Amino acid sequence: MNASLQAVRSDSPDTVVIARTKELEDDGIKAANVDGIDLIVLRHDNAISIFQGRCPHQGTLLSEGTVKDGVLTCRAHGWQFDCSSGCKQGPSRSNLKRFDAIVENGEVKVDRNDVRAWNAQRPAPPVIMPCRESPVRSLAQLPGPKRVPFLGNTLQLRPEKLHLVLEEWCREFGPVYTFRLIGRPFVAIADPALISQVLRDRPGAYRRWNVIETVARELGINGVFSMEGEAWRRQRQLVAKALDPLHLRAFFPLLCEMTRRLLQRWEKAEREQQSIDIQKDLMRYTVDVTTNLAFGYDMDTIESEGEVIQRHLEVVFPMINRRINAPFPYWHYVKLPADKTLDRALIAVQALTKDLIAANRARLAQRPETDAMPTNLLEALLMAQHDGEAPLTDDEVLANVFTILLAGQDTTANTVAWVAYFMASLPDVQRKMQEEVDAVIGSAAMLEDFDAGDALLYLNAVISESMRLKSVTPVLAVEPNYDVQVGDIAIPKGAVLSLLTREAGLQQGGHSAPDVFDPDRWLTGESAASHHRAGFMPFGSGPRLCPGRSLALMEVRSAVAMLCRNFDLLLVDGESEVEEVFAFSMVPRNLRIELRRRG
Numbered sequence: 001m002n003a004s005l006q007a008v009r010s011d012s013p014d015t016v017v018i019a020r021t022k023e024l025e026d027d028g029i030k031a032a033n034v035d036g037i038d039l040i041v042l043r044h045d046n047a048i049s050i051f052q053g054r055c056p057h058q059g060t061l062l063s064e065g066t067v068k069d070g071v072l073t074c075r076a077h078g079w080q081f082d083c084s085s086g087c088k089q090g091p092s093r094s095n096l097k098r099f100d101a102i103v104e105n106g107e108v109k110v111d112r113n114d115v116r117a118w119n120a121q122r123p124a125p126p127v128i129m130p131c132r133e134s135p136v137r138s139l140a141q142l143p144g145p146k147r148v149p150f151l152g153n154t155l156q157l158r159p160e161k162l163h164l165v166l167e168e169w170c171r172e173f174g175p176v177y178t179f180r181l182i183g184r185p186f187v188a189i190a191d192p193a194l195i196s197q198v199l200r201d202r203p204g205a206y207r208r209w210n211v212i213e214t215v216a217r218e219l220g221i222n223g224v225f226s227m228e229g230e231a232w233r234r235q236r237q238l239v240a241k242a243l244d245p246l247h248l249r250a251f252f253p254l255l256c257e258m259t260r261r262l263l264q265r266w267e268k269a270e271r272e273q274q275s276i277d278i279q280k281d282l283m284r285y286t287v288d289v290t291t292n293l294a295f296g297y298d299m300d301t302i303e304s305e306g307e308v309i310q311r312h313l314e315v316v317f318p319m320i321n322r323r324i325n326a327p328f329p330y331w332h333y334v335k336l337p338a339d340k341t342l343d344r345a346l347i348a349v350q351a352l353t354k355d356l357i358a359a360n361r362a363r364l365a366q367r368p369e370t371d372a373m374p375t376n377l378l379e380a381l382l383m384a385q386h387d388g389e390a391p392l393t394d395d396e397v398l399a400n401v402f403t404i405l406l407a408g409q410d411t412t413a414n415t416v417a418w419v420a421y422f423m424a425s426l427p428d429v430q431r432k433m434q435e436e437v438d439a440v441i442g443s444a445a446m447l448e449d450f451d452a453g454d455a456l457l458y459l460n461a462v463i464s465e466s467m468r469l470k471s472v473t474p475v476l477a478v479e480p481n482y483d484v485q486v487g488d489i490a491i492p493k494g495a496v497l498s499l500l501t502r503e504a505g506l507q508q509g510g511h512s513a514p515d516v517f518d519p520d521r522w523l524t525g526e527s528a529a530s531h532h533r534a535g536f537m538p539f540g541s542g543p544r545l546c547p548g549r550s551l552a553l554m555e556v557r558s559a560v561a562m563l564c565r566n567f568d569l570l571l572v573d574g575e576s577e578v579e580e581v582f583a584f585s586m587v588p589r590n591l592r593i594e595l596r597r598r599g
Contacts, residue, residue, distance in 0.1 A: 014111065014112045014113050015102055015109040015110065015111055015112065016034055016109060016110060016112045017107045017108070017109050018032035018033075018034065018039060018041060018050070018108055018109065018110055019032060019041045019107075019108040020106055020107055020108065021048070021103065021106050021107070021108060022106065024041060024043040024048065024108070025043065026043055026044070027042075027043070027044055027067040027068070027083075028042075028043060028067070029041070029042055029062065029063050029064075029065060029067060029072070030042075030063065031053065031061065031063035031237050032050075032053070032110075033053070033233065034110065034112055034115045034116075035112065035115070035116060036204065037053075037115050037116070037119045038052070038053025038054050038061065038063075038543070039051065039052060039053045039099070039110065039115065040052075040053045040062050040063050041101070041108055042067065042072065042083050044067065044070060044083040044084065045070070045083075045084075047084070048101045048103060048108055049083065049084060049086075049098060049101060050098065050099040050100070050101045050108070050110050051081075051086050051096040051097065051098050051099070052096050052097040052118075054543060055074040055076065055077075055079055056079075056088075056094035056095075056096070057074065057076070057077055057079050057094070058076060058077070058196060058199070058200050058541050058542055059199075059200035059201070059541075059542040059543050060074050060075060060076035060077075060541075060542060060543065060545050061236075061240070061543050061545075062074060062096075063237065063240070064240045064244065064545075064547070066244070066245055066246075067083060070082065070083045070084065071083065071089065075545070075549070075550070076541070076545055079092075079094075081095070081096050085098070086098045097118055097122070099111070099114055099115060099118075100114065135488070136485065136488055136489070136490050137488055137489050137490065138489075138490055139178050139185050139187065139489070139490075139491070139492075139495065142176060142177055142178040142187070142489065143173040143174060143177050143178075144169070144173055144177045144178040144179050145169055145172075145173070145177075145179055147179065147180055150182070150183065151182060151327070152179065152180030152181050152182060152183065152184075153179040153180055153181065154181050154182055154327050157181070157325065159321050159322050159325045159582065160581050160582055160583070161581075161582060162321075162325065162475065162582045163474040163475050163500075163502070163580070163582045163586060164580065164582075166188055166475060166498055166500055166503075167190075167474070167500060167502070167503045169188065170188060170190045170500055170503050175189065175190040175191040175194075175503075175504075175507060176188070176189050176190070176191060176194070176487070176489065181327070182327050182328070184494070184495075184496065185492075185494070185495045185496070186495065186496045186497075186498055187486075187489070187491060187495055187496070187497050187498070188497075188498045188500055189486070189497060189498070189499055189500065189504075190500040190503040190504045190507055191487070191504065191507070192504040192505070192507070192535035192537075194486055194487050195499045195500075195501060195504050195537065195541075196537075196541055196542075197486060197487075198478060198486060198497060198499060199476075199499070199537070199540060199541040199542035199544070200541065200542040200543075201484075201542070202478070202542055202543055202544050203228060203229070203232060203233075203543065203544065204481070205480060205481055205482070205484055206478045206479065206480055206481065206484075206497070207228045207478060207479060207481055208226060208228065208477065208478055208479075209324070209477035209478060209479050209496050210479060211324050212226050212324055212477065213226045213227070213228065215320055215323045215324055216320070216399075216403075219316070219320070219342075219346060220346065220350065220395070220398065220399060220402065221316075221399050221402040221403050221406065222399050223235065223396070223399040223400035223401075223402065223403030223404070224236055224239050224400055224403060224547070225403050225407060226403075231396070234384075234392075235381075235392070235396070235400060236544075236547065238377070238380045238381060238384055239377060239400070239404070239547045240547045241380065242293075242294065242374075242376065242377035242380055243293075243377070243547055243548055243550060243551050244550075245550060247293075248550055248551060248554055249450050251292075251293050252450045252554070254292055254293070255289060255293075255554065255555065255558055256446065256447070256448055256558070258285060258288050258289050258292065258302070259285075259446050259447075259558045259559060259562050260445070260446065261285075261288070261300070261302040261303055262281065262282075262284075262285045262302055262559065262562070263445060263446065263562055263566060264303075265281060265284075265302055265303070266281070266566075266567065266595055267566075267597070269595060270567065270595045270596065270597050275572045275592045275593060275594045275595075276592065276593055276594075276595065277591075277592055278416075278417050278420050278591060278592070278593045279413055279414060279417040279587065279588055279591060280310070281302075282412075282413035282414075282416050282417055282559065283310045283313070283314065283409050283410070283413040284301040284302045284304075284310055285302055285413070285555075285559065286408055286409040286410075286412045286413045286555060287299060287301055287309060287310055287313070287405070287408070287409045288300060288301055288302055289408070289412075289551075289555055290404060290405060290408030290409060291356070291405070293376065293377070293551065294376055294377040294378060294401075294404050294408065295356045295360065295376055295377070295378045295401070296359075296360060296363070296375060296376040296378065296379070297356055297359060309348070309349065309352055309405075310409065311345075312344075312345035312346075312348040312349050313345070313349060313405060313406060313409055313410070314410075315341055315342055315345040316342065316345060316346070316349070316406055317406065317410050317583050317584040317585060318583035318584065319338060319339070319342045320584050321582065321583050321584040322338070324477075324584075349402060349405065350398070350402070352405075353398055353401040353402050353405070354398070356378060356401060357378065357382070357397060357398065357401060360376070360378045360379055360382055361382060363379075364379060364382060364383070377404065378397075378401060381396075381397045381400055381401075382397060385397065407548060408548065408551075410472075410584075410585050410587075411472045411473065411552065411585045412551075412552045412555050412556060414472040414585055414586065414587050414588065415463075415466070415467060415472055415538075415552065415556050416555070416556050416559045416560060417588050417591060418466050418467075418470035418472070418588060419462060419463055419466045419556065419560050420560075420563065420569055420591075420593055421470075421571075421578060421588060421591055422462065422465075422466050422469075422470075422517055423462075423560075423563070423564075423569045424569040424570055424571040424593055425571060426517065429462060429517070429519065430564075430568070430569060432458055433458060433459050433462055433560075433564045434564045434565070434598070436456055436457070436458045436459055436564075437456065437459060437561050437564040437565050438565065440452055440455045440456055441561065441565060444565070445562065445565060445566060446558065446561060446562040446565060447557065447558050447561045447562070453554075453557045453558075453561070456557065456561060457523060458519060458523070459557070459560060459561060459564065460522075460557065461519035461520070461521075461522035461523050462519045462560075463553070463556055463557065463560065464519075464522050464536070465517055465518065465519045465521070465522060466517075467536075467538040468502075468505050468506075468536060468538075469502075469506075469515075469517060470580070470586065470588075471501060471502040471505070471538045471586065472538070472585040472586045472587075473501065473538065473539075473540070473585060473586070474500065474501060474502035474503070474582070474586050475498055475499065475500060475501070475502075475582075476498075476499040476501060476540065477496055477497070477498055477499070478496070478497050478499065479493075479494070479495065479496045479497065480492075480493050480495070480497075481493065501537045501538070501540075504535045504537065505535045505536050505537070507535065539552070565598075566597065566598060567595040567596060567597060567598060568595070568596040568597075568598055569593050569594070569595065570593070570594040570596065571591075571592075571593065571594075572592040572593065572594050574590055574592060576589075576590045577590065578590050578591045
C-alpha cells in the first residue's frame with residue numbers, strides 16, 4: 001500500500017528504517033537495502049511507496065531512474081511503471097512488487113519479514129539452456145585453444161591485442177570456450193543471453209575479476225568502478241545521483257561552452273592546415289567536462305598547450321591493463337621504465353586530486369550550514385564523510401576523484417574518435433549526418449538545446465552503430481562469488497569469465513551483414529531496434545550499468561553534432577593503418593583527421 005505522510009503504525013516487531021521523510025523529495029527516488037535486497041522509496045502526490053529496487057527486465061537499479069507525471073522510467077531500456085501501483089506500462093506484465101510503507105515519527109519503515117518472504121518466493125532468473133535435454137558440462141568439456149604446461153595460453157595473449165585474440169578464438173571454438181592463464185581457468189562467453197544473465201546477477205553472484213581491485217588498490221584508485229560489496233553500494237548512490245538527468249540538464253549550458261572551446265581549437269587547426277590527433281584533442285575535451293561537472297573546477301586544457309594532465313592520465317589505463325594481465329606482479333620486485341613513468345604520472349594526478357579536494361572543502365566551509373545540497377559530485381563525497389551512517393574515508397574520496405578523472409576522459413574520447421573514423425571513412429554517411437544536423441540546429445554552430453539532440457535520429461544511429469562495431473569496452477572480466485551455473489555450464493568459484501560484449505553484439509541473431517557499418521539497422525522500426533539492443537552492451541548491463549552512461553552520450557552527441565555542423569572530415573593517409581589497441585579500453589591508433597571548413 002501507499003502511505004500518506006500521516007503516521008501509520010505497524011504491529012510487526014521486525015520493521016526496519018529505510019528512509020526519513022525529510023530526505024524524500026517530491027517525485028524523487030531513494031535507494032534502500034534490506035539484508036542485501038534492493039528496494040526503492042518513492043514520494044509522489046503526498047504519498048510514499050516502497051517497491052523492489054531492480055527492474056524486472058535486466059536488473060538495472062531503479063533508484064537511478066527518473067519520475068515524471070507519475071511514471072517511473074528505468075534508465076537502461078526505458079521500461080515504465082506507475083508510481084502508485086508499480087504496474088508496468090505497455091504489453092508486459094512484469095509489474096513491480098510493492099511493500100507496505102510504514103511512516104511514523106518522520107521515519108519510513110518496511111517489514112523485514114515481508115521483504116525476505118518475497119525474495120525467497122520470487123522466481124529465480126531463468127537459466128538459459130541451449131537445449132532442454134543438454135546435460136550440465138564441466139570446464140573440461142568445453143573447447144578451447146591448445147595450451148602449454150603451467151603457462152597455459154599466457155604467451156598467446158598480448159595485452160594490447162587481448163580482445164582481438166579472444167574474439168578470434170570465439171570464431172574458431174564457438175560462443176563459449178575455455179582457456180587458462182598460469183593455471184587459472186577462464187571461460188570466454190559471447191552469447192548475449194548468457195552475458196545478460198551474468199551481468200544481471202551482479203553484485204550478489206559475481207564480482208569484477210579480483211585482480212582488478214588488487215591493482216586499483218595498489219595504485220590508490222580503488223573507487224566505485226573497482227569496489228565491491230557494501231562499499232560499492234554506498235558510493236554508487238552518490239555517483240549516480242550526481243550524474244542523473246536533472247543534474248545533466250542543469251550542466252548542459254556549461255557543456256556547450258566546453259564544446260565551443262573545442263570548436264575554436266579545431267578552427268585554428270583548419271586555418272593552419274594542420275591535421276589533428278583527434279583522440280588526444282578529445283581527451284582534453286572530456287577532462288574539461290569531467291572536472292567542471294564532477295569537481296566544480298575548470299581546467300581549460302582545451303585552450304592550453306604544452307604539459308597538461310592528460311599526458312599523465314593517458315599513461316594510467318594502459319599500465320592498469322598491463323598489470324592486470326601480467327603473469328605475476330613483477331613490479332613488486334623490479335620497476336621497468338614503464339612502471340617508473342606510471343609512478344611519476346600517479347604523483348602528478350594525485351597532486352591534482354588533492355588540490356581539487358582542498359578547493360571543494362574550502363568552498364563547503366564557507367557555505368552556511370542550512371545550505372546542505374551539494375553542487376557537484378566531489379562535494380557530495382565530502383559531505384558523505386560526515387554522514388554518521390556510512391562515512392567515507394579520505395582514501396575513498398581520493399580514489400573516487402582519481403577514478404572519475406580516468407573513466408570520464410578515456411572511454412568517451414575514444415568513442416567520439418571512432419565515430420569520427422567512420423565519418424571520415426564513409427562520405428555518404430557523413431553527408432547524411434550533416435544534412436540532419438543542419439535541419440535540426442539551423443544556423444547555430446552546435447547543439448544549444450538539451451532536448452534537440454533527440455531529434456538527431458540518424459546521428460544517434462551512427463553513434464550506436466559505431467559503439468556496436470568499435471565498442472571501447474569489448475571485454476569485461478568477472479568471477480563468481482560461489483559455484484554457479486551459466487547456461488549448461490558448471491563454473492566453479494575461482495574461474496574467471498571473459499564476457500566478449502562486442503562479439504556478442506555481432507553475433508546477435510537477426511543482424512544482416514553484422515560486420516558492415518549500417519546505421520539504418522537502428523532506424524527500421526522499434527521492434528528491430530529493440531532486437532539489436534538485446535546484444536548491445538557498450539555500457540554494461542544490470543545493476544552495475546555504467547553510472548556515467550547518460551553523461552557520456554551527451555558529450556558524444558554534442559561533439560559529433562559540432563563536427564557535422566562545421567567540418568568535413570577526411571582520413572589522413574599514413575604509413576600505418578588505423579588499428580585497435582586494448583589499453584583497458586579500446587583505443588584507435590594511427591588515427592589522424594584532416595578538417596575542412598564547410599562552405
